[in-house]
Amino acid sequence: MIRTVSTTPYGDQKPGTSGLRKKVPVFQQQNYAENFIQSVFDALEGFAGKTLVVGGDGRFYNREVIQKVIAMAVANGFGRVVVGQGGILSTPAASNLIRKRKAFGGLILSASHNPGGPHEDFGIKYNAENGGPAPEKLTDAIYARSKVITSYKIADVGQVDLDHTGTFEVGGIKVEIVDPVADYAALMETLFDFDALRALFKSGFRMRFDAMHAVTGPYAKEILERRLGAAEGTARNFVPLEDFGGHHPDPNLVHAKELYDEMMGPNAPDFGAASDGDGDRNLIIGRGIFVTPSDSLAMLAANAHLAPGYKAGLKGIARSMPTSGAADRVAEKLGIGMYETPTGWKFFGNLLDAGMATICGEESAGTGSDHVREKDGLWAVLLWLNILAVRGESAKEIAAKHWVTYGRNYYSRHDYEEVETDRANALVDALRAKLGSLPGTSVRGMKIASADDFAYNDPVDGSVSKNQGIRILFEGGSRVVFRLSGTGTSGATLRVYIERYEPDPARHGLDTQAALADLIKAAEDIAGIRSHTGRDKPSVIT
Ligand code: G1P
Ligand code: ZN
Numbered sequence: 001m002i003r004t005v006s007t008t009p010y011g012d013q014k015p016g017t018s019g020l021r022k023k024v025p026v027f028q029q030q031n032y033a034e035n036f037i038q039s040v041f042d043a044l045e046g047f048a049g050k051t052l053v054v055g056g057d058g059r060f061y062n063r064e065v066i067q068k069v070i071a072m073a074v075a076n077g078f079g080r081v082v083v084g085q086g087g088i089l090s091t092p093a094a095s096n097l098i099r100k101r102k103a104f105g106g107l108i109l110s111a112s113h114n115p116g117g118p119h120e121d122f123g124i125k126y127n128a129e130n131g132g133p134a135p136e137k138l139t140d141a142i143y144a145r146s147k148v149i150t151s152y153k154i155a156d157v158g159q160v161d162l163d164h165t166g167t168f169e170v171g172g173i174k175v176e177i178v179d180p181v182a183d184y185a186a187l188m189e190t191l192f193d194f195d196a197l198r199a200l201f202k203s204g205f206r207m208r209f210d211a212m213h214a215v216t217g218p219y220a221k222e223i224l225e226r227r228l229g230a231a232e233g234t235a236r237n238f239v240p241l242e243d244f245g246g247h248h249p250d251p252n253l254v255h256a257k258e259l260y261d262e263m264m265g266p267n268a269p270d271f272g273a274a275s276d277g278d279g280d281r282n283l284i285i286g287r288g289i290f291v292t293p294s295d296s297l298a299m300l301a302a303n304a305h306l307a308p309g310y311k312a313g314l315k316g317i318a319r320s321m322p323t324s325g326a327a328d329r330v331a332e333k334l335g336i337g338m339y340e341t342p343t344g345w346k347f348f349g350n351l352l353d354a355g356m357a358t359i360c361g362e363e364s365a366g367t368g369s370d371h372v373r374e375k376d377g378l379w380a381v382l383l384w385l386n387i388l389a390v391r392g393e394s395a396k397e398i399a400a401k402h403w404v405t406y407g408r409n410y411y412s413r414h415d416y417e418e419v420e421t422d423r424a425n426a427l428v429d430a431l432r433a434k435l436g437s438l439p440g441t442s443v444r445g446m447k448i449a450s451a452d453d454f455a456y457n458d459p460v461d462g463s464v465s466k467n468q469g470i471r472i473l474f475e476g477g478s479r480v481v482f483r484l485s486g487t488g489t490s491g492a493t494l495r496v497y498i499e500r501y502e503p504d505p506a507r508h509g510l511d512t513q514a515a516l517a518d519l520i521k522a523a524e525d526i527a528g529i530r531s532h533t534g535r536d537k538p539s540v541i542t
Helices: 032-043 062-076 091-100 136-146 182-191 194-202 216-227 257-264 293-306 326-334 345-353 377-391 395-406 421-437 517-527 529-533
Strands: 002-006 020-023 051-056 080-088 105-109 121-127 151-155 166-170 173-178 207-210 271-275 282-286 289-291 316-320 337-341 359-362 366-369 408-419 446-453 470-474 479-484 492-502
Touching: 002 062, 032 062, 032 121, 032 136, 032 151, 051 062, 051 091, 062 080, 062 105, 062 151, 062 173, 080 091, 091 105, 091 121, 091 182, 091 377, 121 136, 182 216, 182 377, 194 377, 207 216, 207 257, 216 377, 257 271, 257 282, 271 377, 282 293, 282 377, 282 395, 289 293, 289 395, 293 316, 293 326, 293 359, 293 366, 293 377, 293 395, 293 408, 316 326, 316 345, 326 337, 326 395, 326 408, 337 345, 345 359, 345 366, 366 377, 377 395, 408 421, 408 529, 421 446, 421 470, 421 479, 421 492, 421 517, 421 529, 446 517, 470 517, 479 517, 492 517, 492 529, 517 529
Parallel strands: 051 080, 051 105, 080 173, 207 271, 316 337, 316 359
Antiparallel strands: 002 151, 020 121, 105 121, 166 173, 271 282, 282 289, 359 366, 408 492, 446 470, 470 479, 479 492
């Protein structure tokens, strides 16, 4: 039986950088999830009889919302729902399934690297038929709908068994429960030289992969240990938990500190990596070297042709604006296009679909390619492994040679988390107000070449996205960028991105924070971070 349930709008269902993210108790309010799901369906057209993919990162509340999605998909007229077994699908695996099944779209339930549990974060994101996050036009339509919604449709189908694979009839449509790993692993086999990787592990190559009790555990176990023969124990913290074991499943130097310490220690494995809550981010740490995500993008792009899936070369490289310019130098040398987009993977979709870019990356530990329309943590790890296997060198050697060829972009991000929203907005407003007067002036002996609020003109569909972050560009290629996070769930997070270009190999061995010290002081001088936020240091430095 299909019911139409009347409801009243919530005013706060505006999707951010990556879908709607709120605390679990917010999502648990009456009709909250239903309102948003119905708003998504209402903003779409032409899905009758078509396929919807659904899955999530396994965090608290995942199963409950999956049941709601299935019941509402039945009521709204979808023809088939494809669900990851146990409600599990990593974000890149969901993107792959949408594409492979030629689905109309998919709902991915995740709050990425944010903590999980009854009082922590949850999220819902819609991905379109290309497998990528809904473009801004669609997220705007979803938000507009959510503000005026008066009812939603739901079918009484009872609890669907999510734990057994197979195709079942539910409320007159087909619900298919699939192994969340199989299709994804098959895709990876088409891109990388699994024989070479097996030989690498057989030769005694040691690796550590920290799944952070999040969604990539089963993927890493299957691919690294079972298919590639890496030693048992290579994948650590591989059982997905609803609360990620109480940690932030955020693969950075703060939350994956244990891995970092091991990789810097005396008996370090050859290669270390980690992924986040929903499996789209990656952290790369070679023995004795942390590779920044910006550098990783550049190094992967420079060496991608060594993997079978990319042997024809790259069409172009895209990076988010705050990501360092390291990849730009690779694109220049390869003579291919380079695109600078706003923060958020959704902006890469058009470039990938149009065949203008092959590899994309963000400074926030996101790297991916045109094989799906999301960033992909394990993909980045496997590409690194493929490159290490072919070159027969360590990550540290590869990085050092890369910097000699291209120069080094010292890079760091300073986050000020949970700042009062008004104070964070005041800082940004004050910065904006003085943008015009900054060029030509000097701070700490460094001359400001230009200053602006980044706007993006999408070369494919002509859409314009304004106010995407404030850039202060210095002569010589150094810069400081300020923007407010669009994924937080309490207060505001100020992100300050600091970058210095250093062409001289004699100065490539500096400590990053020391190398950036003057720019860090300049950022404070220009933006008055301390007085605006009331903080004397960042909460997280990556
Ligand atoms: C953050 C990252 C951004 C990434 C997004 C989703 O967004 O900075 O690069 O695409 O998470 O994983 P932010 O919180 O900065 O808006
Ligand atoms: Zn993520």
